[in-house]
Amino acid sequence: QVQLVESGGGLVQAGGSLRLSCAASKRYAMAWFRRAPGKEREFVAAISWSGTRTYYAESVKGRCTISRDNAKNTMYLQMNTLKPEDTAVYYCAASRLVGGTVLAVTAGEFYDYWGQGTQVTVSS
Numbered sequence: 001q002v003q004l005v006e007s008g009g010g011l012v013q014a015g016g017s018l019r020l021s022c023a024a025s026k027r028y029a030m031a032w033f034r035r036a037p038g039k040e041r042e043f044v045a046a047i048s049w050s051g052t053r054t055y056y057a058e059s060v061k062g063r064c065t066i067s068r069d070n071a072k073n074t075m076y077l078q079m080n081t082l083k084p085e086d087t088a089v090y091y092c093a094a095s096r097l098v099g100g101t102v103l104a105v106t107a108g109e110f111y112d113y114w115g116q117g118t119q120v121t122v123s124s
Contacts, residue, residue, distance in 0.1 A: 007022075045060060
């Protein structure tokens with residue numbers, strides 16, 4: 001049974017920072033997605049199985065950094081200069097595939113396993 005356990009969400013003021021974590025039962029190519037109220041799920045960032053390749057949505061590029069600690073099978077998302085529009089439930093996702101094209105890894109269909117989500121709320 002694959003388990004993905006997210007943590008680190010919370011309430012923060014605009015301009016603040018948060019670090020999300022996602023602990024997995026083994027190493028996978030992984031990503032963060034988010035769903036804001038009334039909106040579709042959207043891609044945030046992804047990291048390859050090795051950790052050598054990273055991908056970001058334009059909306060978070062320059063403000064967020066995805067990383068992983070392979071010894072701990074844990075992925076992180078450091079989010080800085082947070083904006084109210086970053087408010088969403090953030091989901092960790094993992095793929096059984098080692099990697100793929102940019103189009104592939106930024107699509108939800110690429111991922112086989114999903115965490116329960118962690119709420120991020122940014123107040124203005």
